Every structure is written in C-alpha cells, then in structure tokens.
Amino acid sequence: MLLDSDAESDVAYELCQVVGRAVLPYRSSGTFGTAFFFQGGDDPVGESLLTAADLVGGSGGELGLRSSVTEPVGVAPAVISEAEIVPGWARFPGDGVAVLPTAGLHRYAGDGGWRWRVQPVPAGIAAGPEVVARLGADAGSAFVLAHGVREDLSRPLEVAIERVVRDGDAVLITAELPPGYVGAPVFIVQAEPTGEVSPYCLGLVLPGVGGHPVATFDRIRAVLPATSGDV
Missing domain, CATH: 2.40.10 (Thrombin, subunit H)
Known part of the structure; x- marks a missing residue:
C-alpha cells in the first residue's frame, strides 16, 4: 500500500x-x-x-x-x-x-x-504468508526503524521511509539503505477487507547493493524458537 x-x-x-x-x-x-x-x-x-x-x-x-x-x-x-x-x-x-x-x-x-x-x-503484527502474498510489483510504503551511523559514530534511532516490492518469491527494499540498517525491522501497512488499515512487521533488512532483500516473517518464524543454528 x-x-x-x-x-x-x-x-x-x-x-x-x-x-x-x-x-x-x-x-x-x-x-x-x-x-x-x-x-x-x-x-x-x-x-x-x-x-x-x-x-x-x-x-x-x-x-x-x-x-x-x-x-x-x-x-x-x-x-x-x-x-x-x-x-x-x-x-x-x-x-x-x-x-x-x-x-x-x-x-x-x-x-x-x-x-x-x-x-x-508483538507476534500479532508479524506478517504472515497472506500479507506477503498481497505485495506485488507496484511499490508500497515501507518503514525501516534502525540505528544509523553518524560521522562521530553515534547511533541515533532513525526511520527511513522507503519503497517495497515483491518479485516472485523475493521481497525487496528498492533503495540502498545507509550504514547500520542491516538487521533492522521493516514495517508496512495494508488495507484489510473490512476497510481498516493495519500495520505489519514485514521482516528484517538483509545486506544488498542498490537495494535490500527482506527476510520476511514467514521465514523468520520457521526458525523460532531458536535451535542450535550454526554457531
């Protein structure tokens, strides 16, 4: 949206x-x-x-x-x-x-x-598969809450307002984000069948060049609660 x-x-x-x-x-x-x-x-x-x-x-x-x-x-x-x-x-x-x-x-x-x-x-706003499926090639508003990096290396809380699209199975932030934003949560809003607009946490920012893939919450939920991983 x-x-x-x-x-x-x-x-x-x-x-x-x-x-x-x-x-x-x-x-x-x-x-x-x-x-x-x-x-x-x-x-x-x-x-x-x-x-x-x-x-x-x-x-x-x-x-x-x-x-x-x-x-x-x-x-x-x-x-x-x-x-x-x-x-x-x-x-x-x-x-x-x-x-x-x-x-x-x-x-x-x-x-x-x-x-x-x-x-x-909260779990209640974590985007499920149906939320991800409603994304498409038309850009929607995305909100990234992150701690950027200033010249003096201070780390203020920032919000980047960007665009998000879905290309097949991939969900992408279309612009390259500043240093410090990888790992940050990505939020969107979507219109519900009732006509209300709801916020969702889509997932988190992954590294990228010229843009960023998003690890969506359907992928994140698959590894929660954490098991041994590889570390």
Missing part, C-alpha cells in the same frame, strides 16, 4: 512510539547493524532478539544500550559484549536471520542490578 507523504510521516511517528524501544544498535568486526526484540507469544520464553545472519559470528560483537531501554536510569552499561550472553546467537544463513533467545540478556541485566524496558515487536 502506497501512502501519501503526510500519512507516511504519521505512520513513522506512531511506529516510533509503539515499537521504538524494540530496536538496538549492533556492531561486530567493525560492521554496524541493528537488532530488535520480538515477542513470539504471551509467554516471556518466546521473546527473542533478531538480526541479519551476516552480522553475527565475527569478533567483538556488542549491543548498544539507549537510556530509554533500561531502568533504573544510569545503572546499565553503555554496551553489552555478546561474549557475556549465554546462550548466544543462533545463525540460520539459509534464511538470512540470526536469533538470540533473550533469557541470557535478562539474566545479565538482573546480575547487574538493572532491567530491560523494551517494547518488543
């Missing part, structure tokens, strides 16, 4: 309010990306951190923390080394995704005297 610019701005604002605290900056082996919390069901055991498989598995991986995603203020560290989190990432290169069950993140926080204050992307 292609929105006009005013409607796109409204959707971008609402997404930041509702799921802005799902998103974290990620860095590994000098490569910048984004990861996000996903709540697979009502059970907290179903919560995972998701990103692109190509980002993880290198040396020195770390998650950045904004003050808004932890409490009490001033207790959590600025970054978490992924080496301190057990279990670690499970990579699924065939699907393009990496999954980190968040039990280790919550244990790490508890041991440090703080807790997470995040807004996971």
Whole structure:
C-alpha cells in the first residue's frame, strides 16, 4: 500500500512510539547493524532478539544500550559484549536471520542490578504468508526503524521511509539503505477487507547493493524458537 507523504510521516511517528524501544544498535568486526526484540507469544520464553545472519559470528560483537531501554536510569552499561550472553546467537544463513533467545540478556541485566524496558515487536503484527502474498510489483510504503551511523559514530534511532516490492518469491527494499540498517525491522501497512488499515512487521533488512532483500516473517518464524543454528 502506497501512502501519501503526510500519512507516511504519521505512520513513522506512531511506529516510533509503539515499537521504538524494540530496536538496538549492533556492531561486530567493525560492521554496524541493528537488532530488535520480538515477542513470539504471551509467554516471556518466546521473546527473542533478531538480526541479519551476516552480522553475527565475527569478533567483538556488542549491543548498544539507549537510556530509554533500561531502568533504573544510569545503572546499565553503555554496551553489552555478546561474549557475556549465554546462550548466544543462533545463525540460520539459509534464511538470512540470526536469533538470540533473550533469557541470557535478562539474566545479565538482573546480575547487574538493572532491567530491560523494551517494547518488543508483538507476534500479532508479524506478517504472515497472506500479507506477503498481497505485495506485488507496484511499490508500497515501507518503514525501516534502525540505528544509523553518524560521522562521530553515534547511533541515533532513525526511520527511513522507503519503497517495497515483491518479485516472485523475493521481497525487496528498492533503495540502498545507509550504514547500520542491516538487521533492522521493516514495517508496512495494508488495507484489510473490512476497510481498516493495519500495520505489519514485514521482516528484517538483509545486506544488498542498490537495494535490500527482506527476510520476511514467514521465514523468520520457521526458525523460532531458536535451535542450535550454526554457531
């Protein structure tokens, strides 16, 4: 669904309010990306951190923390080394995704005297096969929530408003995104048979040149909850 610019701005604002605290900056082996919390069901055991498989598995991986995603203020560290989190990432290169069950993140926080204050992307807006099937060759509005990379290497939360198309089985962001956007969640809106417009999390951004494939949630769900992967 292609929105006009005013409607796109409204959707971008609402997404930041509702799921802005799902998103974290990620860095590994000098490569910048984004990861996000996903709540697979009502059970907290179903919560995972998701990103692109190509980002993880290198040396020195770390998650950045904004003050808004932890409490009490001033207790959590600025970054978490992924080496301190057990279990670690499970990579699924065939699907393009990496999954980190968040039990280790919550244990790490508890041991440090703080807790997470995040807004996971809920399962209810994860795009199913029927949502993906409604995409076509005509471009629709897409919203990417990510931590970009400034010249001073700061990682602010940003929203890129882009275009998404489906070409056969492939779903694509049609423009090349700035550094830091790989692994970030992609959102769309679609008209329902009732006439209402609903938001969906389509999936996550994969690496690309001139544009980006999207690992859609039908692929992501196939590897949830995380099993051993290849790491």
